[in-house]
Amino acid sequence: MNSESKRAAATDFVREIIAEDLRAGKNNGSVHTRFPPEPNGYLHIGHAKSICLNFGVAAEFNGLCNLRFDDTNPVKEESEYTASIKEDVRWLGYDWGDREYYASDYFELLYEYAVRLIKAGKAYVDDLNADEIRQYRGTLTEPGRESPYRNRTAEENLDLFERMRAGEFEDGSRVLRARIDMMSGNLNMRDPVMYRIIHEEHHRTGNKWCIYPMYDWAHGQSDSIEGITHSLCTLEFEDHRPLYNWFIEQLGIHQPRQIEFARLNLSYTVLSKRRLIQLVREGHVDGWDDPRMPTISGLRRRGYTPESIRDFCGRIGVAKSNSTVDIELLEHCLREDLNRCAPRVMAVLHPLRIVIENYPEGKVEELEAEINPEEPGAGSRKIPFSRELYIERDDFREESPKKFFRLAPGREVRLKHAYIIKCEHVVKDTETGEIVELLCTYDPGTKSGAPQANRKIKGTLHWVSVKHALNAEVRLYDRLFIKENPGDEKECPDMKSCLNPDSIEILRDCKVEPGLSNVRPGDFFQFLRIGYFCVDKDLPDEKLVFNRTVTLRDTWAKIEKKQKGR
């Protein structure tokens, strides 16, 4: 049983409301939700919260969840986005069956509904332009004024509306408005626009229409048409709920219940569409799927697993207060999942050559190494050991600080899966003083698994045989921002100055164990003692490229930081 199913009983106010509705016998005991993205951008981790909620709730209550594209604005939407959205939802592990819908599928019915409202005197064609409408709307504290066109007859409205559809009028010259209440304290109820004229080709309906429904007019009716029982959306639509309900009530059609929850904010990243676009446009990242992006495609390329994202979404809860979740929780979920399933391999990022002087030249031993200590059934692999090895430069210090358990002159360490070695001499470049190699000796009786091999040694290092090592490029990714709330105007008025200059570091001379010669894009590993890495999706010929997904928790780094801080 994994942690997700253990948490199956997890509840929140949304699930409670749904359970109550069920108890009250509403909707004939059925639950039907929907995930309604606008196809004008890429999905990100914030959408994942909504996806997990909508699909999760449906599954828990034996209901269904539709995928519906809210494509009511042809000037902003493109079909290239629908493909990536579908891929991302599927990758996250959710299935909408054959229920892939588009608001544009309902344009004809929506038009008929609008005609009904016009006939009932509940909607009218307004000739005011956008600027005038704004002025007539009033302000937050002052009521609005009624448009001079508000009291046209149904016949006149019908005629005008038909001609709007027929393309007789220019963009912006007229709109269809709901006739509600210009005095309302809720601005959404001050005769909201239902249709606007846009002579633009739509990605699905082509040039069939030149009037397009607004969100408020399209969304609730689409929910109703699909038989949605619970329409889950974010907090900013709370003010729209009275309007959502008003349209449905006027039409007398099936009434879904809109419930609003807080959108996700994550520390050290931005999730607003505007900011994300800015990152891409200004070239701060390499595109929407840059491994530093919080987009689903970016997280995927970074090496995040769908399981870890689902687990995260389950743990953050669903509530109504604006909150910012610590990104370390996301990373924790990731590490927990990867620890469970990532095969272990050895890779040296900053190679330092060592020579084991008492080990026979030319001799090669194939050592047995477990693939994953968390999963004994994963078996083992062979790794070659020889006289010349690479170790991590950082694993050697000429003068070792307190609590530094690694290699230093005269000190012993264990080489993982191999022998205990001792550093005898340090060889330096006579001119630069740089350490070029270490001369060591090994203790032949300490081979891993051997009877007397369990001498207590504090440090264990990873290594790779020089002769057998494969070259690799490793891209070290770190958080994109140095500020905790980069999306906050006050904390970060200028996004550029809040970027982490070290969010990517490319290492081109890394050495990895020979077993990695046949990896494929997306394969993931734990590089022992370093972190989790995955093979980048763009694998150049004859070259290995690994992305660092997340580091291992590093106790030594913490100790060292504390020592330096003193």
Place this chain on the structure above:
RNA sequence: UGGGGCGUAGACAAAUGGCAAGUCAGGAGACUUUGGAUCUCCCAUUUGGAGGUUCGAAUCCUCCCGCCCCAGCCA
């Protein structure tokens, strides 16, 4: 100064008038052939504030304070 929401630990988040859950972060220790993982313990005498009701209040009432959203022919 209109309307709609929200305030529980550093970050999330439970509690539904009856002893303030859990998770992440942080701290201490155990264990360890990954300084990983794992395990143990610590981390809110108090729920934005002040009054009130009650045997008993995070929860009910009153007032106050703070924060978020809304004036697109965007969603």
